[in-house]
Amino acid sequence: MVMTDDDLTRQLESVPLIESPDFREAVMGRIRSSGHPKAAVLHFSRRRVIVGLAWAAAVVIALGFALERASSPRPQTVGATMAPVPVEEWPAVTSVRGQGETLTVRRSGDLFAVESAPPASIEWDRAKLSMIEIYPSGTVVLQRRRGAEGSSEIRLSVAGREILKTTISFD
């Protein structure tokens, strides 16, 4: 019996990737329980101290203002405090599905959050939209450029091949 290199290569290449167990929770649990988060960010401790001191200074200044205001009575005004809405809660303006891939665009004013599942390469028109944030999940937040009008395309590609696209309107 003789087996050619091509026969063998074909056999090897025909073995598909199989689904993996989900390690995320198990590994994150082990990291949290072992106290590693502190170790991982140890070299940022000086920066954290500076940020902490800046916060403390800001709190002292704010308290000073508050005390001054309290000592001189003024007419009361009631103002609502606005917490920023998380990106994933922005209303979806478009969502397209491919073979296992989803491209969703959420909008908040001039900001557009582009989500792809699974994470893939995202392309957009830089003349109309500028990137201001990438989340670890792969969500990219784009901001409409001043003067940009009409609409713009967003494309999703894997290994250089376009798999999904959608159009967002600036209206």
Next chain:
Amino acid sequence: MSYSNFSSSDLYLVKEDELDRVAVERCLEGDLDAFGSLIERYQRPVFNTVLHMVGDAEDAREVCQQAFMKAFEHLSSYDRDRKFFSWIYRVAVNESINFLKARKPHESLNEKLEHPRANPAEHFEELEQWTHLHEAIMKLDPNYKAVVILRHFIHLSYREVADILNLPEKTVKSRLFTARQMLREALEARGHGHD
């Protein structure tokens, strides 16, 4: 595919590499969820690599977890000029090799890896072929096994395999050639091939 309304200078592309870079930076700043997203992105190919290296699903699960833990612990020493995926594969392959060294020889072939898609009733021949292939792979030296798995199962380029294993491309090609020769001989001895 038409890009007629985009000039190339107007295109901005966020690649997986960039997502990895951002996730690593976030993680080093203390955002643990960022590391979770890296696990999510790479757990499937890493698990498949380790599974074929160690040959047992339970062992692979443990080795994978260990590899991700190690990656987290050493994240600050990861060279960010290199691709994250090369680095995580390297950690996983090294963990697998360490595991194989520590494992007693008699344990290695007791539990066979099941072919992921073969149904024994309908595809007996395919299953038998796969079992023999798997046994032959398991008998390879881990250094040869790693090139076969990364190149043929994970479908990485020679350059990527070389980067992961920290070897010259030429060495990867010669190891792969030798590994395939050994696999062919083993399978021919089991009756596979043409007359």
